[in-house]
């Protein structure tokens with residue numbers, strides 16, 4: 079992920095005075111996904127083969143009366159969180175510990191706690207996915223409403239996002255609210271869904287986003303060219319300028335609407 083992200087930033091960002099962040103981010107994401115998925119397909123074949131052997135062993139063990147292996151959920155049970163002395167320096171510290179050309183590894187990504195908190199806080203007001211459908215498997219009553227079997231229900235990600243009961247001072251951008259000691263109560267913050275249908279791409283997305291943030295922070299300083307640009311609800315949240323629907327008919331030249339202006343490559 080790191081080498082592909084670096085290569086993409088080199089192609090699309092390096093040496094430019096202004097960049098259109100939204101399309102470039104999409105290109106980086108797609109290039110990353112295509113490359114990784116190709117390798118993942120090959121790996122999946124090998125894993126499947128391995129799993130068949132494990133299943134056979136388990137079946138044999140069960141028929142011989144041996145107890146089943148109990149697997150604990152490792153979610154959130156990483157090494158104890160190290161105190162981040164200076165959160166703003168998180169990415170640079172990781173970068174400085176690397177030899178020239180050395181790529182990020184899993185341990186580096188585990189250290190990027192504050193960056194992930196920032197990402198979580200970004201997804202709180204504007205979740206990438208607004209919600210999805212479910213089908214009622216039986217008649218049920220919820221909050222005084224009867225939902226007959228077979229009806230489609232739509233659950234939303236954002237219902238709780240501004241509820242002060244769950245997010246104190248909800249209008250404030252505060253990544254620290256996601257620190258482990260203050261983590262939101264279960265099911266109050268669900269950008270990746272929850273329960274058995276939890277997004278299986280969650281970890282992949284986390285790695286891709288952190289690798290992207292690391293490389294941008296490491297290599298560029300920038301200033302925002304459209305300070306209060308609206309984010310519009312397309313299928314996905316889309317910055318107003320890149321939305322195909324001409325909401326803002328008073329747009330002027332393209333140059334006035336690029337998002338970031340990288341300065342002084344580090």
Ligand code: HEM
Nearest residue numbers: 206207210268269270271272275276277278279280282283
């Ligand atoms: C920031 C990025 C992402 C967000 C916010 C996100 C969010 C979600 C949400 C809210 C759901 C619905 C969960 C539910 O129905 O309870 C979902 C499902 C799903 N996501 Fe993601 N997702 C992201 C990235 C990805 C990626 C990168 C992949 C693939 C590599 C992926 C694959 C899936 C799949 C296959 C499902 C359907 C799971 C099921 O119905 O059992 N997602 N995602």
